[in-house]
Amino acid sequence: MEFTTGARLEVRITPADVGKRVSVRRLTGADDGAEKFTDTVGVLTSWDDGVVLVTRRTGETVRIAESTLVAGKVVPAAPARRRGPAASFRELTRVAARAWQPVEREALGEWELRASGGFTRRANSALPLGEPGMPLDEALGRVRRWYERRDLPAYIQTATGAEGTQELLCAELESRDWLREVTAQMRxxxxxxxxxxxxxxxxxxxxxxxxxxxxxxxxxxxxxxxxxxxxxxxxxxxxxxxxxxxxxxxxxxxxxxxxxxxxxxxxxxxxxxxxxxxxxxxxxxxxxxxxxxxxxxxxxxxxxxxxxxxxxxxxxxxxxxxxxxxxxxxxxxxx
Incomplete structure (x- = not known):
């Protein structure tokens, strides 16, 4: 529980905090006359037109009406509880990409387009490790056309749940009706x-x-x-x-x-x-x-x-x- 009983509740986040990890509490209804609250922790990925979006580490995006917020604050990254070796998201992503090397690849800024005749999504998806070097909508159009020319579905591989991962990009893709088909764990x-x-x-x-x-x-x-x-x-x-x-x-x-x-x-x-x-x-x-x-x-x-x-x-x-x-x-x- 991010907000302890008896603590003063106030919304201490604003649209300027988009991209930061936050904890928010919202009013979700009443039970037997008592107010009911729900807490959400994740990356603040959008705050527009009275709607707040928070993307959890699982990749799930939670839509929250701004009018229901009763508390909110920026929180530090989740403490590491793993027993394994120290590793960054970027290092692991590059190592995994080298283990599933595509037949064909092309750079799009700091994105890599990968194709291998449709065998495994890991070798047939765009891998973003930075900026594409152009506005997102233009980049997504380039991705679609690149895979269409190869008679393949257009996939983009993203990550959530660690420092430097791509919750913001996930939310942008969802807002443009890209469908999250598969979620897997990097262990x-x-x-x-x-x-x-x-x-x-x-x-x-x-x-x-x-x-x-x-x-x-x-x-x-x-x-x-x-x-x-x-x-x-x-x-x-x-x-x-x-x-x-x-x-x-x-x-x-x-x-x-x-x-x-x-x-x-x-x-x-x-x-x-x-x-x-x-x-x-x-x-x-x-x-x-x-x-x-x-x-x-x-x-x-x-x-x-x-x-x-x-x-x-x-x-x-x-x-x-x-x-x-x-x-x-x-x-x-x-x-």
Whole structure:
């Protein structure tokens, strides 16, 4: 609760505070004759025509009638509670982008337009890391036309929930009817405990094969595309130091797979998938442990991964491995 009982309530924010993190309280109704209030914490993204917009760390934008405000103040950034390595939003975003390198790219100011035949939004979206060098509406028109020429939907990848993230841009996109389709978590953690594995784990319980190239068997388990054309192989094989892991299964299809991209101090884990009939046997952990060991050998010390916010099973797995959420990222699609 940002406003304690007995404290003097007053609105100490103005439209000049747009872009700052705020805490506001508004009157939302009455219950049995008593006033009812709701608190909202987030970035003040707009204050126009009597309507206040606050974008929460989840990317959700809350519309508040100015007439219902009873209190408001600027608040400092949320204190870091993560146990993992120190990292900035910009550093992590660049590291993740290098792990999903597009087939084609073009600069638009400090935005990067990326295309890879539609394989994974992370390689088929505009990535803003600053200003586009022109008014926003003009930039959005350029983005739309760039993807239209490639017969692809226009996506923009944004982030919320950390210092320097893009709550203001999210609100601008929503006001122009861009649709937020996917929200995922960027998680980070220490690498060494991941390589050691959980207590009681048997590293020899499943043999993990590590290879530099992506093979046909690995692709049969991945199944995130219609046809594994050259664009798929290019994206999966791109990155500073890429490793593919697999555990033997039946009929030439691995029981479990994973991909790791090692980039300086960072090791990124992705494409960790397990045969539905072999789940809850520790295979995902075994694959990640083998990849983490290789990353340690190459000098990495920190780990990152991305998981969609509604994937409860994966989030629980990564919770147990010590990963914590650094920020959220979203893909907005042109309406």
């Amino acid at each position: 980070i953690g220490a690498l060494a405990p991941l390589a050691d594995g959980p207590r009681g784990a048997d590293p020899a319980s499943a043999h993990v094969r590590l290879e530099r190239g992506v093979g046909e068997a690995w692709l049969r388990r991945y199944q995130r595309f219609e046809e594994p054309g050259p664009h798929v192989l290019s994206v999966l094989g791109g990155g500073p130091s890429v490793w593919f892991a697999s555990v033997d299964g039946d009929d030439g299809v691995p029981a479990a797979i994973g991909r790791c991209v090692i980039d300086g101090r960072w090791a990124g884990f992705m494409a960790v998938e397990v045969d539905p009939g072999r789940r809850r046997q520790g295979l995902a952990s075994t694959v990640m442990r083998a990849l983490a060991g290789r990353a340690l050998d190459e000098g990495a010390s920190a780990a990152w991964l991305q998981v969609e916010s509604d994937n409860d099973a994966a989030r629980a797995l990564y919770d147990g491995m010590g990963f914590t959420t650094h920020h959220l990222y979203h893909h907005f699609r042109a309406a």
